[in-house]
Amino acid sequence: MSSHQRQTSSLTSTSSRDKAINNAIARPRPSSSVIVLSPTNEVLLLHRVKSSTSFASAHVFPGGNLDGFHDGDVPGEKDPGRHIDGLAYRLAAVRECFEETGILLAKRLGTLVKLPTEERDKMRKRVHANEVNFTEWLRSFGAEPDIAGLIPFTRFITPVNVPKRFTTQMYVYLLPELPAGISSEIILPVADGGVEHTAAQFAPASVWLDRARNGSVTLFTPQFYLLHLLAPILSTSSAPSPGKLGNDIAAQRKALLLFLARVPTADTEEGNQSPTARIPWGEKVICAYDMQVKRADGRVVLGLDNPGPELEDTGRGGDYEKVVIVDLRKKGRPENIDVRMRAVVLREHEDTTDIQFDENRGAKL
Known part of the structure; x- marks a missing residue:
């Protein structure tokens, strides 16, 4: 067996560290997060406050913990629904989006609800403070949370070496083009006044990635990977001509829906050989882990195929084909982050290792 084969074989098995769930490993809390796309397919991210205990100062999708007061029965630790898309997760996604951004993913008579600005801002605070039940409040004026509009798009479970862990159901929500006469204010994000976020902004996914690469924003693994x-x-491949933008948006959305429903999910023949390629995007579970592949620039390589110790031996998994490479030396804050194909990264590592091996023996290369 070659060194590359040994490396790949060892990485496909669950590490011994993940084989036992003990008191030293924090139990992941159920949470939801939603990737909100604007009517022009830009992505909404929030800039978290510096004092936050999770993702401080980073840019994140709207989301937060499930709350039994608002979201109904929250699956317990031993409940099979703990790590599966369900009603509580969907209600939490809609509620948290409203609390954090003011965008209300709820419908009345088939269209998104428009609230007066003063009422919207007041109710955001009251819902956040658990003064009113979110769903009951919506029903009081004939509205319902648009849980059917949420499209599952992976689940992320926090790595085992982090003291505060989450099992987060990710969704995509496509904001519709507004009918004539409806103010765009209904879909304009507004930060929560510094309670949890200092800014809320739509921008193209590619722009967010560029900002992360040049260091102007911080994106953690889930956000960068999904973007x-x-x-x-x-x-779009080129600037749209007059009258073309709507067609481009519709084509992008059609392509997105086809992508989310695609099985197998891998892009290469080698990737399709992995069992994770048969897991739809909406059912993938990712618990990133250090693959112990040392890179010359100090970055680590994170595997994305492992579902974590809570779901060991369940047949669930994430994305074997891709890895994240990232510099975590500054107190775990991600820098110089990127997504690469696993096979390419391992070949690069093997080549580097072989060179170092020969150099140690005085070989002339």
């Missing part, structure tokens, strides 16, 4: 998947689909 990396979306960017090629939600970008």
Whole structure:
């Protein structure tokens, strides 16, 4: 067996660290997150406050923990629904989006609800403070949370070496083009006044990735990885001509829906050989882990195929084909982050290792 084969074989098995769930490993809390696309297919991200205990100062999708007061029965630790898309997760996604951005993913008579600005801002605070039940409040004026509009797009479970862990159901929501006469204010994000976020902004997925690469924003693995998947689909090859933009947007959305429903999910023949390629995007579970592949620039390589210790031996998994390479030396904050094909990264590592091996023996290269 070659060194590359040994490396690949060892990485496909669950590490010994993940084989036992013990008291030293924090139990992941159920949470939801939603990738909101504007009517022009830009992605909404929020800039978290510096004092946040999770993702401080980073840019994140709207989302947060499930709350039994608002979201109904929250699946317990031993409940099979703990790590599966369900009603509580969907209600939490809609509620958290409203609390954090003011965008209300709820419908009345088939269209998104428009609230007066003063009422919207007041109710955001009251819902956040658990003064009113979110769903009951919506029903009081004939509205319902648009849980059917949420498209599952992976689940991320926080790595085991982090003290505060989450099992986060990710969704995509496509904001519709507004009918004539409806103010765009209904879909304009407004930060929550510094409670959890200092800014809320739509921008193309490719722009967010560029900002992360040049260091102007911080994106953690889930956000960067998902934006990396979306960017090629939600970008146009050229500037649209008059009257063309609507067609481009519709084509992008059609391509996105086809992508999310695609099985197998891998892009290469080698990737299709992995069992994770048979797992739809909406059912993938990713618990990133250090593959122990040392890179010359100090970055680590994170595998994305492992579902984590909570779901060991369940047949679930994430994305074997791709890896994230990232510099985590600054107190775990991600820098110089990118997504690469796993096979390419491992071949690069093997080539580097072989060179170092020969150099140690005085070989002339």
